[in-house]
Amino acid sequence: MREFTVRPEIMEFDPYKPGLTIEQIQAQYGLDTVIKLASNENPLGVSPIVQKTLDRNAAKVFRYPENHSPRLTEAISRHVGVPKESILVGNGSDEIIDMLFRMKARPGKSNVICYENSFSMYRMCAKLAGVEYREVKRGEDYELPLDKLAEAADEDTAMVIVTSPDNPTGLAAGIEDISVLAGVLPKDCLLVVDEAYIDFVWPPESYTPVQAYDKFDNLVVLRTFSKAYGLAGLRVGYGILPQPLAALLKNARIPFTVNLLAEDAAIAALEDDTFYNETLSVVMRGREYFTEELRKLGCKVWPSQANFVMFEPTKPAQSVFKALLRKGIIVRPLASFGLGKNIRVNVGTDAENKQFIRTLGDILNG
C-alpha cells in the first residue's frame, strides 16, 4: 500500500474514544440483553411525538434542508428568550465547538484554556485547529477552578471553556462565579460555557447565565438535543453567541450540516413537555438512588447535577468495568479523562438502575 502523509498534527492523532455499543458487547460476550449506561443518553429513548414527526418527514429527505435551520432557530429563540440573531444551530454542539476553535482561535498563535480532566473534544479540536490548549489544575476533590482560569489567560487567549454541569464529575459552576469570570477575561477572549447537561440542574437560575444573557457581551453558551431531548443519534445542538460573532461564524460555516429530519425532530422535541418532564423526573430520581446506593457500597461518589454520577469503586475501576461488561452492563471508565480510579455511570430506567446496583454489589462484595 502506498503511504500518504497528512498534516503533522494528524499523523499521530489521539482519536475520540466513544462509549462501547450494545451490539459490540452482545457479540463479544454472547449476551442477549445488554444495558448501556455509558454515553449519558436519554433513559426513556425517543419522544413518541418526535418519532411521528420523523415518520412524516421521511419522504422529504430528497430535498436539501434550509441552510442555517431558520425554523429551529426561531423555535430555540422563543424557548430560551434570546434573539434569533444570537443563535447558531449545529450538527451536535460538537460542531459549534469545532467552529469556535477553527474560526475564533488562530492557528500557531492563540491559546484556549480549560481545566484538566475535561471533555476530550476540546483538546481534540485545539489540536486539529493548531491552537495551544492550556489546562488549569482542579481543586483537591476535582472542584471546578473558576477563579484560576482567568490567571492563565493572556492577550492571545481566544476562549476559556467551562463545562457546567461538568462531564465527567457532574459538578456545576454557580452563576456568580461565571459572571465574575466573564468580567475579568481579556478583551478579545470569549467565555464558553458548555451546558450539555443544564436541563438537569436545580434550580436553573442558580446555574445558567442564559436567563441574563443580555448582561454579557463575551459569553457563548452551548446546548444540545442529545441528552435531555433524546436525539443523540440525529446530531443537533446550538450555541448562543454575541450577535456579531454569530453573524461571522454563519458566513463562514459549511452549509447544510443540520439535516432535514434533525431540524423537524428538534422542533417537535421542544414542544413535547410531557416527555421532557418525565425525563427530568427519571433522571433526578435515578441520580439520587445511585448516590445513596453507591455510598452504601462503600464507593466515593461526587454530588451530581447531571444525568450521570462519577464514583470511585472499592476495587480497581478497570477491573470493575470489565466485570460489569461480562454481566452485560456498559459503564464509562474514566482513564481517557485522566481519572483512572473513577467510573461514570448514567441514569437509566428504574429497572436498569436497580440491576446495575445489584450487579455492582455482587462484584464489589464477591
Ligand SMILES: *Cc1c(COP(=O)(O)O)cnc(C)c1O
Ligand atoms: C454530550 C456532550 C456534548 C454534546 O454533544 P453533541 O455533539 O451535541 O451530541 C457537549 N459537551 C459535553 C461536555 C458533552 O458531554
